[in-house]
Amino acid sequence: MVKTSTLQDVARVANVSTATVSRTLSNPDVVSESTRQRVSEAVKVTGYRINRAARNLRTQRSYSVLVLLPDLANPFFSTILEGISSQVSHEGYSLLIASTKQIHESGERLIDYLDDVRADGIIILDGSLDSQVVEMLKDAPQANRILFACEWIEGTKFPSVRCQNRNGARTAVRHLYELDHRKIAHVTGPKENVLSITRKEAFIKEMTQLNLVLKPEWIITGDFSLSAGCLAAKKWIAFKERPTAVFCASDQLAIGFISELSRHNFKVPRDISVIGFDDIDFAEQFIPPLTSIRQDRLMIGETASKMLMARIINPHDDHTNDTAILPISLVIRESTAKYKT
Amino acid sequence: MVKTSTLQDVARVANVSTATVSRTLSNPDVVSESTRQRVSEAVKVTGYRINRAARNLRTQRSYSVLVLLPDLANPFFSTILEGISSQVSHEGYSLLIASTKQIHESGERLIDYLDDVRADGIIILDGSLDSQVVEMLKDAPQANRILFACEWIEGTKFPSVRCQNRNGARTAVRHLYELDHRKIAHVTGPKENVLSITRKEAFIKEMTQLNLVLKPEWIITGDFSLSAGCLAAKKWIAFKERPTAVFCASDQLAIGFISELSRHNFKVPRDISVIGFDDIDFAEQFIPPLTSIRQDRLMIGETASKMLMARIINPHDDHTNDTAILPISLVIRESTAKYKT
DNA sequence: CCAGTTGGTGTAATCGATTACATATCTTGT
DNA sequence: ACAAGATATGTAATCGATTACACCAACTGG
The missing domain is CATH 3.40.50.2300 (Response regulator)
Structure with a gap:
């Protein structure tokens, strides 16, 4: 297998502690100019790449978002995905995809994705979730990391993004x-x-x-x-x-x-x-x-991501009932015409 | 935050060591019937869910597959995705999605996904990858966890799945x-x-x-x-x-x-x-x-997943040059007709 | 009856990054 | 000149699961 270098290796080369290397990478302002340079140099020579599994374990975050679709093969969702993807990747997050059907079939629980550090948040594009599932989710403490887009569920206070x-x-x-x-x-x-x-x-x-x-x-x-x-x-x-x-x-x-x-x-x-x-x-x-x-499906995706990210990053702000309703527009083409008697 | 129980908690309740609990869950055959039952019981009462970040770190695997698309908004790919998704989720894997464009823009390297334990393998649906990127990938030791579907790259020996x-x-x-x-x-x-x-x-x-x-x-x-x-x-x-x-x-x-x-x-x-x-x-x-x-786009997705999984699970078998070419069929409808002079 | 095997379990090291706390050095104001 | 704060860095615990190794008991065969 390929052995990538670790923080330790970088620390050794730069002649500092692992703590300092970690700080340099995630919070450069707190280290001095000179160490910053030495560490950067060491990162370069060692070819260091962070091990996300390690970071995820330590921080108890996955830096990824799950998108739940009713049906992967439906092209309606692809543009929304595009919007979500560009937004989350912009923030250094990854995008996980699953379909309602598969989750159901595999007997997994949606909430497990949040609990087992697979996803930091979930965007649901399916308003027809099993009502048992909804019941289980809606009052859970993890509910503030779940957001609906396009569709929503009446009588719940999940935040949502939709069009007019x-x-x-x-x-x-x-x-x-x-x-x-x-x-x-x-x-x-x-x-x-x-x-x-x-x-x-x-x-x-x-x-x-x-x-x-x-x-x-x-x-x-x-x-x-x-x-x-x-x-x-x-x-x-x-x-x-x-x-x-x-x-x-x-x-x-x-x-x-x-x-x-x-x-x-x-x-x-x-x-x-x-x-x-x-x-x-x-x-x-x-x-x-x-x-x-x-x-505007792109914007629905982007808005959904932004709202979810805000909640992930700042879980204690009260975001209950956040709802974004995006404008629609009439596009006149040739399938409609003046009625003639 | 929500505190989920850990292996330790289960071990304490079942009155065994964490090793035994771990074994019970991942390799039930090696423990005795009686402990198996006690552990299952303990798992139930504690509501234990495995922490994937921890497992990923320890095993240096992510149990997920990255699919790289040229363009998320293109509906052509959605059915292929469906095929991939159903197959990988069947094997307990998750599906990560990214677009070539985003990877490029963010300046990330594809190979990092493999090295930093974000993905165990990559399915690429884009034969128009930057040639520099290809150059870097093709002789890398990680190359055996990369597979092309639909498209491929001439002159490389990445395995691929495509139609006739x-x-x-x-x-x-x-x-x-x-x-x-x-x-x-x-x-x-x-x-x-x-x-x-x-x-x-x-x-x-x-x-x-x-x-x-x-x-x-x-x-x-x-x-x-x-x-x-x-x-x-x-x-x-x-x-x-x-x-x-x-x-x-x-x-x-x-x-x-x-x-x-x-x-x-x-x-x-x-x-x-x-x-x-x-x-x-x-x-x-x-x-x-x-x-x-x-x-058959569903089958392309499924076949691609199966081939990739085989390589992930069994990296030392020689899979070089694996290529699956799936049959096509002619579907006659009304846009073609007998030529009349 | 004992050496050798098998089966079941526990101990503790390990994966690699983050971060609380401790420490050391340098300012600054009086 | 010295207390008090600011700045920079190191030490070591920690996240939670996996697994090499050690151990013990029970069985097997000669």
Whole structure:
């Protein structure tokens, strides 16, 4: 095996104690100019690299953050990861990844990651955690090192970062309204999902506010996926009275919806205007390019990391109920158009 | 803070030494039935959780694997990650993620991850590593804990896992040929990329074998992205003599290509047949559904993990030149069709 | 019946960095 | 000139698990 040099080796070469070497590296201000130079020199000649396992043990920190995803294969999360990763690596932290499913299958407990010095904090991107797990986490003393992003859990006081979901739904409806649409449908995400619920509530509220008819069957329960979008399209086709526009709770839904329509020779936006949510990369390249509610996923990731880091570094400040709600924006492309009778 | 119990605590409760407790947990066969029971009981009452930092220090292992991506935000990698993650977590390992860019920016050296006990092995999904970095890695004694997946680096003997790229290109050309296409273009990936080069070579070889005309301008250099696909489409439109089919080195290219065409009122497959590579999730939902060369990304991830694990656990076996090449398959959808004069 | 093996357990060193405390030297003000 | 503080460094304990080695008891075979 490769033997790397240790603090001892550096100390010997620089002719100081290990304490001084350690101080030089982690807190250079407290040592004198001359030793600082000697130590730096010694570090260079020995090729010293800190042994993180040793540091972690001594400081009882891992200098890494765990990100928990519902599903690793979902591209929606990749940009958020990018944001988290760039932020944490900037602060000298590493990024651990796991999926809810795997944790569940392996029978591990989430809190163990914090207790066994694998992670200093956890960012959870999954609001559909098992309620037993949540129960166990929410009053634990480690709870202040857990943060939700994108999704959250109603009735808990975990800090969270998310986008303006209500405003997003409202903006979507308004946009369609301004294009003279009066019969507007909505395809939701998974039934119990907080995002689905929030967006649906805001959708209903705005429809009511605008005095639009809202047939219950025009709210189609889906699950954010492409295939749920296809199913929703089939329902739309079967309606005797068809809405002229639809607000989909995700871009994947919208894309699935449009695809299915096109297989039945309907055209978007000729036959129906479609607006999505998220503004994923493909939205722009889809045919037709998709009108969507954009959330800044990079910023969600960065903000989440910053908030979590603050809590890790300063655990005694009271951060309860910290919530960051980031703005959304309407991106108008070609899947929505003026309604023509 | 939360004080978790240690081996000492368990030992005290079970009335044995810490050595016995440690053995009971990591190697139950060597202790007697009765102590095993007493220790298990003690573990339960104390709520003992192993301190990984301590174990890592003592064993000089981190029980985690680093995956290095060129770009976290690229959804192509998410399924591969899923495969890696499920495999390593199955073996009790954790998954660390970093992007080439971040490593580069932070000035860290990849090899440090191995030396400083942050990772026991590295899976690299980026064949475009800085050549200086490669130079430094390839003869290092730690090199046997590094493995490439999807991409690889010509002229090194790192083990790698990849799909049948040549066969993929050949299959694509054949498919188009069998649909009576004789004028076939190719949009490549980034110029220096191994995948681009391999696929392009195989494309040329197959074209030659089939005795097809191969105008140099029909090979369009791109970069795997949607927008490169758009640019390529513009070139195609500008040709005086237009190929009737195109083999794109990635699905993203194909999608960008088709999108751009549709903006200029060309239709696929009416005006040109398009085949992609990868079979990403969107391929199926795109309009028209994309014919593509499918690679099993889940299996690439799993295989890569297994190979790496074998090397970590058994570093002295000679694994040099291990290479796994996984099969591809042709997925025929609607973006390719019989050529009609 | 005893040497040699096997099985089970304990003692204590060890991994490598951090840091509380002690010590030594140097200022500074009166 | 000297007490009091500031500055710089060293000594050694510590984090918590693993494991080489030693030990003892019980068994085996000749």
